[in-house]
Amino acid sequence: MRTHHAIVLAAALLLLAVIGTPRVQAQTRDRARVAAAVDSLAADALKGGQAAGLTVAVVRGRDTLVLKGYGKADLELDVPTPERAVYEIGSVTKQFTATAIMQLQEQGKLSLDDELTKYLPSYPLQGHRLTLRRLLDHTSGIAGYTELPEFEPMSVRTLPRDSLVALFAAKPFAFAPGEAQSYSNSAYFLLGLIIEKVSGLPYEKYVQQNLFARAGMPDSRYCSNSAVVARRAHGYDFDAGQLKLAGYIDFTWPYSAGSLCSTAGDLVAWNRALHSGGLLSSAAYRELITPGTLNDGTRLRYAKGIVVDSMAGHRAISHGGGIPGFLTSLVYFPDDTLTVVVLVNTMGPINPGRIAYSIALLVLGDRSPQAMAFRGRTADYVGEYRGVGRGSEMVLKVAADTANGLTLAEGDEPARRLAYSGGETFMDARSRYIFVRDAGHVTKVRVEQVAGYTVAIRRPLVGERPVTP
Secondary structure (H helix, E strand, O other): OHHHHHHHHHHHHHHHHHHOOHHHHHHHHHHHHHHHHHHHHHHHHHHHHOOOEEEEEEEEOOEEEEEEEEEEEEOOOOEEOOOOOEEEOHHHHHHHHHHHHHHHHHOOOOOOOOEHHHOOOOOOOOOOOOEHHHHHOOOOOOOOHHHOOOHHHHOOOOOOHHHHHHHHHOOOOOOOOOOOEEOOHHHHHHHHHHHHHHHOOOHHHHHHHHHHHHHOOOOOEEOOOOOOOOOEOOOEEEEOOEEEEOOOOOOOOOHHHHOEEEOHHHHHHHHHHHHOOOOOOHHHHHHHOOOOEOOOOOEOOEOOOOEEEEEOOEEEEEEEEEEOOEEEEEEEEOOOOEEEEEEEOEEOOOOHHHHHHHHHHHHHOOOOOOOEOOOOOHHHOOEEEEEEOOOOEEEEEEEEOOOOOEEEEEOOOOOEEOEEEEOOEEEEOOEEEEEEEEOOEEEEEEEEEOOEEEEEEEEOOOOOOOOOO
16 A cells, blocks of 8 residues: 555646646746747847847846857857857946945945045045035036047056046046036046055955955956957947947956956846845935935935846846947846846947836736826926036927827937826936926926936026016
């Protein structure tokens, strides 16, 4: 009898091993569904030669739904993109720099409330008070060097780093620290110099020893113009309808704002270590992901090296990157322990952030609030608005459309229709436009972007009575 039961039990276990439990079967179907959808998204991205190749990782908890390379890592040698292709990740570097700063604060070697001149005493503050905190959330007002015309000829040369600091330090502050927010690579360049000064290590060695090694990122490194790197994806630019070799930039300059190289798998490991307590204490981590505020108390969406916002209605911690030849999107959904990585070895029309958004919709579903119908007077908002932009004046042109809504064009870009969110708030993708009235008239708009905040003043229309804000 016992033998009979043993045979039945063994047969049942064998059957389960073959067909799997219902949960395993569901996971297998889910993995196949996501993989097929990502294959389709990648095929669309590569269609028509808009990009050379890309790598995508989609990992939920410990379950890898997708980790795959597509297209070509090298067009000239016709090399398919390997799963562990190494990409330049551009501004995704900033969260590594910010984490290093938080580690050094934990060690008592600096404080976010220290003055910049404590570490760089010769930096000209032009009468302002500037703390490290203002460098981390782009509220310093320091001119961004990547927006300066003088930087282009410098970018291909190897020069002392202080030559770049001298260039942007001589420019006027765009605003007093904490009065607005404008994305500044210069601020993160200065943070790299501070890391070196207080740690006693070159930036690349600090990152290698204290971040890459601890997070389990064997394929990551400070990018090099001369090193031979296994599985390195070559970068391309999309110009005049065709792919070209990426423009050259000396890696002296992206530095702590954008000079790191990594793989999709390593960035998954990074997210796992960063967001599960492997690199920072719980208090330091909370401070890292807490968005900054302006002097007037306005809460931003940029924390320290990362954006803390929502995507498809789900809480998301993210950052994008762009450098000649490469575009990157790294997103973490904390409530769902989901990481999405999209790496593209082409600077062009393919937006990795949109691909990541499409993947989030597929895996998590769409919880975005429903758009509302606008019942107000569009004429109240029509006009031109001007404020502080990234490297130049922001010029917004608001017009009425035929469906009693508003369109907005920034600079020379095509007009985009705004979605109405209630009150005086309109949306365009992840940007918010909150119109402000004085004496019943719309006089300005608060422009809230993921890494920018400014107030743009409305120019009165012809024949309209000016109202002083």
